[in-house]
Amino acid sequence: MAKSRSEAGHDSLSTQYRDVRALTLALAAPLSDADATVQSMADASPAKWHLAHVTWFFETFILRDHVPGYRAFDPGYAYLFNSYYEAEGPRHARPMRGLLTRPSLEEVCAYRAHVDDALLRALPMLRAPARPLLALGLHHEQQHQELLLTDIQHLFAQNPLEPALFDAPSASALDLPGPLHWVEGREGLVEIGDDGRHGFAFDCEGPRHRALLHPHALGHRPITNGEWVAFMEDGGYATASLWLSDGWAWVQANDVTAPLYWRRSDQGWSRFALDGRHPVNPAEPVTHISLFEADAFATWAGARLPTEAEWESAALNIAPGSGTLLDGAMCPRPRPATGTTGLTRMFGDVWEWTGSAYRPHPGFRAAKGAVGEYNGKFMSGQFVLKGGSCATPRGHVRASYRNFFYPHQRWQFTGLRLAKDL
Amino acid sequence: MAKSRSEAGHDSLSTQYRDVRALTLALAAPLSDADATVQSMADASPAKWHLAHVTWFFETFILRDHVPGYRAFDPGYAYLFNSYYEAEGPRHARPMRGLLTRPSLEEVCAYRAHVDDALLRALPMLRAPARPLLALGLHHEQQHQELLLTDIQHLFAQNPLEPALFDAPSASALDLPGPLHWVEGREGLVEIGDDGRHGFAFDCEGPRHRALLHPHALGHRPITNGEWVAFMEDGGYATASLWLSDGWAWVQANDVTAPLYWRRSDQGWSRFALDGRHPVNPAEPVTHISLFEADAFATWAGARLPTEAEWESAALNIAPGSGTLLDGAMCPRPRPATGTTGLTRMFGDVWEWTGSAYRPHPGFRAAKGAVGEYNGKFMSGQFVLKGGSCATPRGHVRASYRNFFYPHQRWQFTGLRLAKDL
Amino acid sequence: MAKSRSEAGHDSLSTQYRDVRALTLALAAPLSDADATVQSMADASPAKWHLAHVTWFFETFILRDHVPGYRAFDPGYAYLFNSYYEAEGPRHARPMRGLLTRPSLEEVCAYRAHVDDALLRALPMLRAPARPLLALGLHHEQQHQELLLTDIQHLFAQNPLEPALFDAPSASALDLPGPLHWVEGREGLVEIGDDGRHGFAFDCEGPRHRALLHPHALGHRPITNGEWVAFMEDGGYATASLWLSDGWAWVQANDVTAPLYWRRSDQGWSRFALDGRHPVNPAEPVTHISLFEADAFATWAGARLPTEAEWESAALNIAPGSGTLLDGAMCPRPRPATGTTGLTRMFGDVWEWTGSAYRPHPGFRAAKGAVGEYNGKFMSGQFVLKGGSCATPRGHVRASYRNFFYPHQRWQFTGLRLAKDL
Amino acid sequence: MAKSRSEAGHDSLSTQYRDVRALTLALAAPLSDADATVQSMADASPAKWHLAHVTWFFETFILRDHVPGYRAFDPGYAYLFNSYYEAEGPRHARPMRGLLTRPSLEEVCAYRAHVDDALLRALPMLRAPARPLLALGLHHEQQHQELLLTDIQHLFAQNPLEPALFDAPSASALDLPGPLHWVEGREGLVEIGDDGRHGFAFDCEGPRHRALLHPHALGHRPITNGEWVAFMEDGGYATASLWLSDGWAWVQANDVTAPLYWRRSDQGWSRFALDGRHPVNPAEPVTHISLFEADAFATWAGARLPTEAEWESAALNIAPGSGTLLDGAMCPRPRPATGTTGLTRMFGDVWEWTGSAYRPHPGFRAAKGAVGEYNGKFMSGQFVLKGGSCATPRGHVRASYRNFFYPHQRWQFTGLRLAKDL
Secondary structure (H helix, E strand, C coil), X not given: CCCXXXXXXXXXXXXXXXXXXXXXXXXXXXXXXXXXXXXXXXXXXXHHHHHHHHHHHHHXXXXXXXXXXXXXXXXXXXXXXXXXXXXXXXCCCHHHXXXXXXXXXXXXXXXXXXXXXXXXXXXXXXXXXXXXXXXXXXXXXXXXXXXXXXXXXXXXXXXXXXXXXXXXXXXXXXXCCXXXXXXXXCCEEEEECCCCCCXXXXXXXXXXXXXXXXXXXXXXXXXXXXXXXHHHHCCHHHCHHHCCHHHHHHHHHHCCCCCCCEEEECCEEEXXXXXXXEECCCCCECXXXXXXXXXXXXXXXXXXXXXXXXXXXXXXXXXXXXXXXXXXXXXXXXXXXXXXXXXXXXXXXXXEEEEEECCCCCCCCCCCCHHHHCCHHHCCCCEEEECCCCCCECCCCCCCCCEEECCCCCCCCEECCCEEEC | CCCCHHHHHHHHHHHHXXXXXXXXXXXXXXXXXXXXXXXXXXXXXXXXXXXXXXXXXXXXXXXXXXXXXXXXXXXXXXHHHCCCCHHHCCCCCHHHHHHCCCCCHHHHHHHHHHHHHHHHHHHHHCCCCHHHHHHHHHHHHHHHXXXXXXXXXXXXXXXXXXXXXXXXXXXXXXXXXXXCCEEECCCEEEEECCCCCCCCCCXXXXXXXXXXXXXXXXXXXXXXXXXXXXXXXXXXXXXXXXXXXXXXXXHHHHCCCCCCCEEXXXXXXXXXXXXXXXXXXXXXXXXXXXXXXXXXXXXHCCCECCCHHHHXXXXXXXXXXXXCCECCCXXXXXXXXXCCXXXXXXXXXXXXXXXXXXXXXXXXXXXXXXXXXXXXXXXXXXXXXXXXXXXXXXXXXXXXXXXXXXXXXXXXXXXXXXXXXX | CCCCHHHHHHHHHHXXXXXXXXXXXHHHCCCCCCXXXXXXXCCCCCHHHHHHHHHHHHHHHHHHHHCCCCCCCCCCHHHHHCCCCHXXXXXXXXXXXXXXXXXXXXXXXXXXXXXXXXXXXXXXXXXXXXXXXHHHHHHHHHHHHHHHHHHHHHHHHCCCCCCCCCCCCCCCCCCCCCXXXXXXXXXXXXXXXXXXXXXXXXXXXXXXXXXXXXXXXXXXCCCEHHHHHHHHHCCHHHCHHHCCHHHHHHHHHHCCCCCCCEEEECCEEEEEECCEEEECCCCCECCCCXXXXXXXXXXXXXXXXXXXXXXXXXXXXXXXXXXXXXXXXXXXXXXXXXXXXXXXXXXXXXXXXXXXXXXXXXXXXXXXXXXXXXXXXXXXXXXXXXXXXXXXXXXXXXXXXXXXXXXXXXXXXXXXXXXXXX | CCCCHHHHHHHHHHXXXXXXXXXXXXXXXXXXXXXXXCCCCCCCCCHHHHHHHHHHHHHHHHHHHHCCCCCCCCCCHHHHHCCCCHHHCCCCCHHHHHXXXXXXXXXXXXXXXXXXXXXXXXXXXXXXXXXXXXXXXXXXXXXXXXXXXXXXXXXXXXXXXXXXXXXXXXXXXXXXXXXXXXXXXXXXXXXXXXXXXXXXXXXXXXXXXXXXXXXXXXXXXCCEHHHHHHHHHCCHHHCHHHCCHHHHHXXXXXCCCCCCCEEEECCEEEEEECCEEEECCCCCEXXXXXXXXXXXHHHHCCCECCCHHHHHHHHCCCCHHHCCCECCCCCCCCCCCCCCCCXXXXXXXXXXXXXXXXXXXXXXXCCCCHHHHCCHHHCCCCEEEECCCCCCECCXXXXXXXXXXXXXXXXXXXXXXXXXXX
């Protein structure tokens, strides 16, 4: 007998929920209790915390608020696993997250199972106001899947033994992509931003609005490691005139001479990733660079970074799944671009720094309640990144998607694509 | 006998030079050698340093580069008084500026006289390439006139004795301005930015470009102290949901509960200024607030900050000299707005925070050489302020003028005007 | 057949070795991999690091240096588990110890087993120069047993859930000890310090030397929690005149208002320990206080701290095992003093702060080689503590024993005994 | 007519008062208002602050407390110029002292004149309890004379122009002193410490007490710059095993490679002093070294630092005025030792670091009231220095005098004399 549309909707949502939740566990599967507990810097969180926090999100905003009779798995967890929602009350200080050796990884997995069970049972009865929160929760968990990977990579990089979490994926081909060519972008008024009619989007992606583009072109592919080495060998990190003032101060204060995780030895440059340390492949897109580095490179190259509107407009007709994205629990790695006509690698591979500050779109209003804190309050001091990376779960990213980080941060899979005025 | 056009140009430039230089000295006149030497925080500079640095600017970019045979007043000064021009070589660290008890204020004044003398003698023979640099030097010095005042105010505020540098100006009337009303702005494409055809502008003000405005209105006047007290009394500084995340962290880390220089006693709120401590006048525009505070106030008021383009477009037909500006050596003080139709106090009184990050205008290119470092390299992490303040020298500001500070900084005469979407 | 004396010596040493090593493992038995990995502050080390470091000590100074053919378990461990021996080459930075999620606790236990096996096999053939190093290694491991416990207690105290590692020991009786009485000490010249003739001692305990005692008396027992509460209730933590200047600065910078791990609620004061949070027992010796606190209390009480020589002289004829010491893997806890004549609780229960700076005894020479770094190089800025604590392994302490910590440190079981001039 | 004994006492005290006060002014005479205002580090104070603080001391503890009817010169000064007397109420934070550009140097001099006038008029009527406070005030001012010089030297050293405050004194002879020989010290019980019967002493110098000396010898003169260069050339600053652990951390954190104010150029080593920069004279005693450096040198030399008791016992029969001391307002400079028999340069020239922590003498009790804070509360973390320096006013120092600084501090005229066990 055919299922009703509502039943099918439940089935689909339930499948989606199971899939997202299962991928998170699969990503964490190679981690020991200790791996999942330690925090390597204030910007990063322990894997165990990610596992619990995304669960707390469902428990709080769905089960507590919309499922009568639900009882919290542990009343102390709200304090421990609230990230930054002021409206949800006081919480454990972020830089202290790595001190929580208890609950154990096993207990956190039990917490996940408890919430999964309650949520899947409640799902068919969920009322309409809860459904967007469920979708939000799933996309929220996908964001933490990427953070879990980048945070673990940062942690393992602090270990002098440089352990590998995953087996090395088959190496990317060393065939260098051909020279960069320029793809002219639209000019004049364009429509960008989420219009709320095509599936899930975060509040900050909207509203749909007109933007004005000036004559410009974009590089057809991201900048590669090989091109980055040329920048380095030309003294890029030692030439003040290439850098934003804050960037130059950052370079000097931190003795920055290469992308994060790079090291030079007699054998040349190597980079550390979740599959251990390997030689830098000149064909791959450069990654783990800050906005400061991206901007200095662009200046060195006589170009600039794209604006968010230029990038988004160019991506409107490109399939979000066309780049290398996270398809399962294995070592994420950007792939060389092979295309030679049109824009390639706009999605996946590396988050592309734009030259646009992360500020509200015209007409933006944050959502009501605690989830209104999700995006809006971070709109100072950060820059927009577009397109997703090899660690972004497939299905998570789209043209209007706005990722954002401070200009000095670079432990994500961050890279760049050039732009220029025409 | 009539002067030639070129002679008249020299005369006018020479008069302008004398006037600007004289105002700087007049502002510094009440300062003791010690007042002029001490640095109260890394963001501020000693008055003596301002006096010398602007002189070094003329000495270096005009006399050294364009006047054959000029000999530096003291070869050690380049190291001491270069501010941030990497291309000009190493220099004294900014936070150490206050340790220079020698050269004395008197010696710095002799340095000024030496450079003035050489420059005024050279002026008639100056070749064309040097003339824009001279204009740049004069506007540069005007910027430091304002900084000299705000830096001294900050220094004197650290002194428990709270000395007054100037006599109190006649008090502003206590007549409160009427309620705020909204003035609708232009919509659609507008032209803003400097077009290089109407006198001096800094490189970052251009190029002239089209911008797209969405339906909006601006408050007809700046927010007053009286309105600010209402925000405070409504718990504004204690309500996390009103604040940007970085702002809330700043409030908590610094126990911020009022604008800078405000203090509460049994007699109510007072504020410290260059004329000492006086009661807060509810009719005056609020000042010495950070972008974080301005943004929180706007959120509390159900409004937002204007974008730079909205502000600039609205100011295009307003005379830059229409507000309270610095007309001489006396205590700067914003004046209450009295107008009730149209926009008032757009220029002068208080720098108005915009919600726009300080980033390059479309097509911006920094100037060549050391002076190319003047503006462009600061385009990350800062916000644009518009309109000038009561401490901005008359003649210095215009609609396209872009001031910029970090969102936590508030020792300038910073205030706000509300905007809203229509 | 009777064993030869040498064989018996081997047997005894081998038994001692097995016992010490087994106790360490027993102390760590309740720890999860995560518990054993995290570092809660720079002063503390992860349990896993303790387990590995003491093993590295045997591996390096015995197996590597004195057992031909021994091959290191893992050549990377020397870098990770050298604590502070400059002569042994570069090493992992102390504050980074908690970032080592690999090797796992299990691998570290395998490392221990490997070294134990090699060492026990080599033991009968060990040449004379290696034997003092073996004894040093065992006493070294005992020191780390105590640190392992105090470091874990500190870690668990950072967890808002305040987990208990051990079951609560039977509560100490609440019978308050009687009032403090004074026991007169020796006057004139006494002989103290290790003479090298009575078993193991650290190099810093010698040489035996004469010291001059001035007329004085010691309190017959340590100060209790009940007496400490009286100090607190009399405003002890708020009265500047009671404190050393550095101590007062420390109190103010850290908002210190009670011993470490104490918290006040409606039910009164509680303290956190390895068995969780329990009410403060007024009969027990106060512990987890800094030298600054101990000194302020003594000043408040009209007394002073004992000098090291006064304490050591008084302890010469007291059995080191007479107090509460660590007898196995269970929650250490100081016990109330019940004696009323003569000195009680000189050994065990709480380390007693002396007023003596940790400086060399007359004629002290550090040992040659890397182990010469064991004690001598720490002789600035620290104070001597005497007598051992409830977390000091039985058999480890003696009258000449010199423990030392900085005056602000208090995560050890530190307490005090008063002294006064006669 | 002969004056009565009391009149003569007044005359003498009044002369002494005038002399001390006059020397302070003479030392400050070459300073500009700015020189006298700036603070170059938290450990140092502005000259103006020294001038005012010592005056506040007389005003508070003599005029306010013992002269009926005296009215404070300015009631705000107590807050500004109290140094660290908690009993005297809240006060301006030490690191903020350099922000006080007002009162001016001239006003502070007027404050001095006002207090001098009041005090000299009151002097004949001063009651007995006030007289020790007057003596204390004078010795207090002498301490600040030395600090004024060393603080100004530190300030001027921060100025890249390295201004000279005084003309260079005639250069010391370059004749190197002969090799160091050893002078055997007393052994057994000795009496040291102030007995209160021979003029003024600070409370911490007493009480007189017996001390036990072990067989030892002292170097007959301080270590010279020439010997220090040998230490440096032998890798002294790069050899971890020579250093106390805290010292090695200090060397590495601060890149210490030479005494303070030394710099190496093609012409060899030079040192900055109040007469500007000059070549290092190998014959002069080394100065501006920390305890850490002194201790490392002694270890390198196979020796150790003297204990305070050893030093004081050796100095008992040496005239305190026998070394180079401050005799007036001119550039202080240690002189080479020329003597070859017995101990030389025990007094003056350089403060000699001892290996003794600054702790109370047996039986020490701090004075009652605010002046009890003078010495006692600093008895943790610091080491004793003996003998005075070339910047110590003549008449100020004696064998029992205890100077004290933290082991990393070296902006005083600090040097060392070796000791060894016999």
